Amino acid sequence: MALTDLQALEREYVMGTYARNPVEFVRGEGARLWDADGHEYLDFLAGISVAQIGHAHPAWVSAVSEQAARLAHVGNLYYTEPSIRLAERLSKLSLAGRVFFTNSGAEAIECAIKLARKRRRGGGVVVLEGGFHGRTYGALSATPQEAKQAPFAPLVPGFTAVPRDDPGALADAVSEDTAAVIIEPIQGESGIHPVAEEVLRAAREACDRHGALLVFDEIQCGMARTGKMWAWQHAQVEPDVMTVAKGLGGGLPIGACIAGPEHSDVLAPGDHGSTFAGGPVIAAGAHAVLDVVDDAKLLVEVTDNGETLAEGLRELGLAGVRGRGLMLGFEVDGAPDVARRLLQEERLVVNATGPTTIRLLPPLTVSRGDVREALRRIARCAA
Numbered sequence: 001m002a003l004t005d006l007q008a009l010e011r012e013y014v015m016g017t018y019a020r021n022p023v024e025f026v027r028g029e030g031a032r033l034w035d036a037d038g039h040e041y042l043d044f045l046a047g048i049s050v051a052q053i054g055h056a057h058p059a060w061v062s063a064v065s066e067q068a069a070r071l072a073h074v075g076n077l078y079y080t081e082p083s084i085r086l087a088e089r090l091s092k093l094s095l096a097g098r099v100f101f102t103n104s105g106a107e108a109i110e111c112a113i114k115l116a117r118k119r120r121r122g123g124g125v126v127v128l129e130g131g132f133h134g135r136t137y138g139a140l141s142a143t144p145q146e147a148k149q150a151p152f153a154p155l156v157p158g159f160t161a162v163p164r165d166d167p168g169a170l171a172d173a174v175s176e177d178t179a180a181v182i183i184e185p186i187q188g189e190s191g192i193h194p195v196a197e198e199v200l201r202a203a204r205e206a207c208d209r210h211g212a213l214l215v216f217d218e219i220q221c222g223m224a225r226t227g228k229m230w231a232w233q234h235a236q237v238e239p240d241v242m243t244v245a246k247g248l249g250g251g252l253p254i255g256a257c258i259a260g261p262e263h264s265d266v267l268a269p270g271d272h273g274s275t276f277a278g279g280p281v282i283a284a285g286a287h288a289v290l291d292v293v294d295d296a297k298l299l300v301e302v303t304d305n306g307e308t309l310a311e312g313l314r315e316l317g318l319a320g321v322r323g324r325g326l327m328l329g330f331e332v333d334g335a336p337d338v339a340r341r342l343l344q345e346e347r348l349v350v351n352a353t354g355p356t357t358i359r360l361l362p363p364l365t366v367s368r369g370d371v372r373e374a375l376r377r378i379a380r381c382a383a
């Protein structure tokens, strides 16, 4: 079907929530995508930090297809080994507590909010300006952006936003009535803004002082994206609860809310649930992703390739280069137009998070050669 026909079909049958780019992708392999006309693209967005191990990774494909051929779904009334082993693996890699699986990032945040509110009934939730935690009501209430929130008022009550870079304001906002502080250690959707270590530390101290839960949203910055398994490990500020999604499934929908041991029993039978969450096919895919990214050599490569990419962007004279590992952003006038030209003229997939910011999130398995090639393409459009 021609793209124009597909677009007409979309207009007729799909709610208009997405401003899609005029490209139909039909195939992917590693850091490469192909459109319906056979053009090859370099993917420096990875489905927004989802294709962590690239597209169609052979181990992921066989894990998912073998599990699909054996058993796709029974639901959470029964045991399936891939799911429970995945919880074990995530726990051992993070907070050494227990896991609740979800189908998305927003749902992982919902779980964290429910856990925190059950633990401290009626408690408030403190979030940072610029943070993004999802589109469901709880997650949207934790996302202090007027344009996203206003049409959907009234939101869930009890959420307070403080500036991203003010440890004092954050400390002042936390009290005995605070259930949780929720922070993305590197804000992704608002344009790749690392939260300063002193802010993370202030949040930890305030939560300890007042008995509130510190929740880190690692949905975009986790899963080895920054050169460590979790972004908070750079600052060595450990949360009480964390959320993961996106890259965990390598393309299939899964999220997880992970609580440390002290908070692992807050949610009890009947408190929360989900029909599909943590199903065996998706869990099998997630194991294949972890097999690749939970690897010291890969973490070094992410760090090195991230440095090459960041230095290359700076050498091109681009302003505001920031981020960590393979989670980078830079400033350029007319970013949406630059992103469009990169896609259509240079066949490099990137994303503009705002009028002046381009975001880069390539697969973590991207080669050094592809990083250099992306820089050459960016040089022709943005520098």
Ligand SMILES: Cc1ncc(COP(=O)(O)O)c(C=O)c1O
Residues within 6 Å of the ligand: 048, 104, 105, 106, 107, 109, 132, 133, 134, 135, 184, 188, 189, 217, 218, 219, 220, 221, 245, 246
């Ligand atoms: C940091 C962060 N939290 C939460 C979400 C929401 O995840 P989902 O779109 O899977 O609901 C996102 C999605 O972009 C995100 O980047």
